[in-house]
Amino acid sequence: MPRLSVWFIRASLVYLAVGFTFGALMLANKGLAFNLHLDHLLPVHMEFLLVGWMMQLALGVAYWILPRYVKGLPRGNETMAWLSLIFLNTGILMMTMNTVFNVTWFMLIGRVFEAVSALTFLLVAWRRVRPSS
Amino acid sequence: MPLLTRWFIRTSFVYLGIALAVGILLAGQSLWSSLLPVAILFPGYIHLLTVGWLTLLIFGVAYWMFPKYSLAHPHGSDVLIWAAYILLNLGLVMRIVGEPLDNLRRDAFWGWLLVFSALLQWLGGIAFIINLWKRVKTK
Secondary structure (H helix, E strand, C coil), X not given: CXXXXXXXXXXXXXXXXXXXXXXXXXXXXXXXXXXXXXXXXXXXXXXXXXXXXXXXXXXXXXXXXXXXXXXXXXXXCHHHHHHHHHHHHHHHHHHHHHHHHCCHXXXXXXXXXXXXXXXXXXXXXXXXXXXXX | CCHHHHHHHHHHHHHHHHHHHHHHHHHCHHHHCCCCCHHHHHXXXXXXXXXXXXXXXXXXXXXXXXXXXXXXXXXXXXXXXXXXXXXHHHHHHHHHHHHHHHHHCCCHHHHHHHHHHHHHHHHHHHHHHHHHHCCCCCC
């Protein structure tokens, strides 16, 4: 497994742990109603599990497992793939900041970072989606 | 394909089937909302898909495909991974049953059922993460 995939997948596991923790707190709170503010975690819970865990895991596994290039760099432009990881996690953290500080700009910028991350990854991996040689 | 992967994947398909059936109930709620308050099934529907279907499927495939932990224990700790499977499923089923009932008749029993459901699912997720973490490596 390439080092970048290790980073993608370990980051996704961290988001899974935190996302599950927030989800467990909210579910327990639904049962016992011990904190009125816990429901505010819902957007972060969803962001961490859908983007932080599932999307990030998919990118990490795709970078590792898609057919490699025969000529040149086997997995494409590595710098761009690292940028994709950085953009994605910046985006997720900006989305989280929006929940904490309630500033709409954070959400907008966060979504732009996430979209740019996906686009960057797409440019790296697009031509690797082909029949195995 | 290892035995536990087959359990994870087949169970995930069962949850997918149940989720799709609940989805039909939710889609037609205007037809039978006077008989059944089906809208209370929505959180369960989402978690049947995201935890029951997607997460269990991912866990099953990751357990099978990720780099081996060691020659002696290629999949890591069998105890942790079986614990993850049992705790996640037990917790999820408790949620699917308990959450609508807690909505219908709020009492301490259903409230505590949700607390235990949350705890079991959390423990199951953490057990899986601890086991998989060691297998996410360059060689």
